[in-house]
Amino acid sequence: MAKGIPTREEDYAQWYIELVKQADLAENSDVRGCMVIKPYGYSIWEKMQQALDKMFKDTGHVNAYFPLFVPKSMFEAEEKNAEGFAKECAIVTHYRLKNDPDNKGKLIVDPNAKLEEELVVRPTSEAIIWNTYKKWIQSYRDLPILINQWANVVRWEMRTRLFLRTAEFLWQEGHTAHATKEEAIAETEQMLDVYAAFAEEFMALPVIKGRKSENERFPGALDTYCIEAMMQDGKALQAGTSHFLGQNFANAFDVKFTSKEGKLEYVWGTSWGVSTRLIGALIMAHSDDDGLILPPKLAPIHVVIVPIFKTEDEFNRISDKANEIAKALRKQGYSVKYDNRDTQKPGFKFAEWELKGVPVRIAIGPRDLENGTVEVARRDTKTKQVIALAELEQSIPALLDDIQQNIYNLALTFRTNNTTAVNTYDEFKKVLAEKGGFVSAHWDGTPETEQKIKEETKATIRCIPLDAKEEEGKCIYSGQPSKRRVLFAQAY
Numbered sequence: 417m418a419k420g421i422p423t424r425e426e427d428y429a430q431w432y433i434e435l436v437k438q439a440d441l442a443e444n445s446d447v448r449g450c451m452v453i454k455p456y457g458y459s460i461w462e463k464m465q466q467a468l469d470k471m472f473k474d475t476g477h478v479n480a481y482f483p484l485f486v487p488k489s490m491f492e493a494e495e496k497n498a499e500g501f502a503k504e505c506a507i508v509t510h511y512r513l514k515n516d517p518d519n520k521g522k523l524i525v526d527p528n529a530k531l532e533e534e535l536v537v538r539p540t541s542e543a544i545i546w547n548t549y550k551k552w553i554q555s556y557r558d559l560p561i562l563i564n565q566w567a568n569v570v571r572w573e574m575r576t577r578l579f580l581r582t583a584e585f586l587w588q589e590g591h592t593a594h595a596t597k598e599e600a601i602a603e604t605e606q607m608l609d610v611y612a613a614f615a616e617e618f619m620a621l622p623v624i625k626g627r628k629s630e631n632e633r634f635p636g637a638l639d640t641y642c643i644e645a646m647m648q649d650g651k652a653l654q655a656g657t658s659h660f661l662g663q664n665f666a667n668a669f670d671v672k673f674t675s676k677e678g679k680l681e682y683v684w685g686t687s688w689g690v691s692t693r694l695i696g697a698l699i700m701a702h703s704d705d706d707g708l709i710l711p712p713k714l715a716p717i718h719v720v721i722v723p724i725f726k727t728e729d730e731f732n733r734i735s736d737k738a739n740e741i742a743k744a745l746r747k748q749g750y751s752v753k754y755d756n757r758d759t760q761k762p763g764f765k766f767a768e769w770e771l772k773g774v775p776v777r778i779a780i781g782p783r784d785l786e787n788g789t790v791e792v793a794r795r796d797t798k799t800k801q802v803i804a805l806a807e808l809e810q811s812i813p814a815l816l817d818d819i820q821q822n823i824y825n826l827a828l829t830f831r832t833n834n835t836t837a838v839n840t841y842d843e844f845k846k847v848l849a850e851k852g853g854f855v856s857a858h859w860d861g862t863p864e865t866e867q868k869i870k871e872e873t874k875a876t877i878r879c880i881p882l883d884a885k886e887e888e889g890k891c892i893y894s895g896q897p898s899k900r901r902v903l904f905a906q907a908y
Contacts, residue, residue: 449583500635579696587691611656626879650852708773724781858898860891
C-alpha cells in the first residue's frame with residue numbers, strides 16, 4: 417500500500433483522491449472548484465489527445481477554435497439547451513476594474529463598465545458554433561462541415577472531484593452539419609464507434625455502447641448515444657457521448673441550405689465529446705492499493721531503468737549500459753526514464769515508479785552486467801523475470817503489448833462478474849445494496865418510472881444497449897410490458 421493512501425476497500429473515494437495527488441497527476445487550485453493538472457497528469461491527457469486527434473482526422477474531421485464567450489441572447493436561442501445548462505453557467509457582466517478609492521491597493525468592479533449584454537462562459541459550444549455555421553452554409557455544396565475543437569469549458573459545479581467533476585475542464589467537442597437526417601445519424605454512430613475503439617484499444621477499458629433515456633439525454637438533442645464503463649467500486653462512468661441534434665440548432669439559428677433540388681431546407685447536426693474525466697476513469701478502472709496502473713499506450717513513461725550500485729565505478733559501468741538500452745528502446749518509439757538520482761535508494765525509486773504506474777521497470781546491478789542480464793518487473797502483475805540483454809529489444813515491445821491486453825482482460829472480467837440480470841424490484845434493490853455494478857432489468861420506457869427508481873435507489877439508466885436483445889418482460893417497478901432490458905447503475 418502506498419504511503420498515506422487508504423486501500424480501496426477502506427475508502428474508495430479517498431483512495432482515488434489521494435492517489436491523484438500522490439502520483440503527481442493534479443491538485444486542487446485556490447480557485448474554487450478548479451484543478452491544476454500537473455505535468456505527469458497532463459502528459460496522459462496529451463497522449464489521449466494525440467490518439468483521438470488522429471482518429472478524428474482519419475474520419476475526415478478538421479480542427480478549429482471558437483470563442484470562449486457566448487452572448488446571453490445567442491445562448492438562449494435553443495431553449496432546451498439553454499434550460500439544461502442554465503444553473504451551471506458562469507456570466508461576465510462587466511469589462512473593467514478600477515482602483516478602490518476607499519482601500520488603497522485594491523480593485524473594484526467599475527460600475528460604469530457594465531456590458532450591454534451579459535456573456536456566458538461556454539459550458540458547451542453549440543450556440544456560438546451554429547451561429548457561425550449560418551454564415552458558412554448556403555448550399556448543399558457547403559456540406560458536410562466536420563469540425564472538432566480542443567478547448568476548455570466552464571460548468572459551475574457545486575460538488576467537485578479532481579478530473580471527474582470540476583468547474584473548468586478540458587475536452588474536445590465535435591460539431592458537424594449535414595444535408596440529410598441519414599448522414600447526421602451515421603455521423604453520430606460513427607463517432608460513438610470512434611470513442612469505443614479509443615477506450616478499448618488505448619485505455620484498455622471495456623465499454624458498453626448504447627442510447628440514453630429521455631431523462632439522461634443531452635439538452636437540445638433528439639438522441640444521445642454513449643459509452644459506459646464500470647469502475648472498481650461497481651459504479652458506472654459515462655466515458656463519452658455522441659448526440660444527434662436533428663434540426664434543433666439549425667431551426668434556432670436559422671441555418672438553411674439550398675438542396676440539389678433547389679429547395680431551401682434546414683441543416684441536420686451532431687455534436688460529440690470526451691473530457692479530462694477520462695483520466696479519472698483510467699485511474700479508477702485499473703489502479704490498485706500501491707498506486708497507478710497505466711496501460712502502456714497512454715503511459716507517459718513506458719520503461720524506467722533503476723541502477724543498483726555501491727561504488728562510483730559500478731555506477732559508471734551500469735550507466736553506460738542503461739543509456740545504451742534507453743537509446744535502443746527510444747529508437748523503437750518508447751519513452752524511457754533512466755533514474756540515475758544519487759539522492760534516493762533503489763527501494764525508494766521502485767516504490768515511486770510503482771506509485772506512478774510505469775508499466776515496466778528494469779533493474780541493473782554489477783552482477784547483471786557480468787551475467788549479461790537484467791531484472792524486468794511488470795507493474796500490472798508485479799511479477800519479475802530475468803531477461804538477457806541481447807533479447808531486451810525484442811522482449812520489451814512484446815511485454816508491453818501483453819500488459820496492455822492483460823489490463824483490458826482484467827477490467828472485462830470484472831465487468832462481466834459485476835453485471836447482474838434481475839426480474840423484480842426487490843432483487844434490483846438487493847443487488848444494488850450488496851453487490852453494485854450494472855443491473856440489467858426491464859423498464860416500461862417512461863421518464864416517470866426512471867425518476868422514481870432514481871429517487872428510491874440513486875440508480876439511473878446508464879444506457880439502452882445497442883446490442884440489447886428483444887425479449888418479453890415486465891418492468892421491475894410498474895409491472896408494465898417491456899421488450900428489452902436496460903442497464904441501471906449508480907454512477908459518477
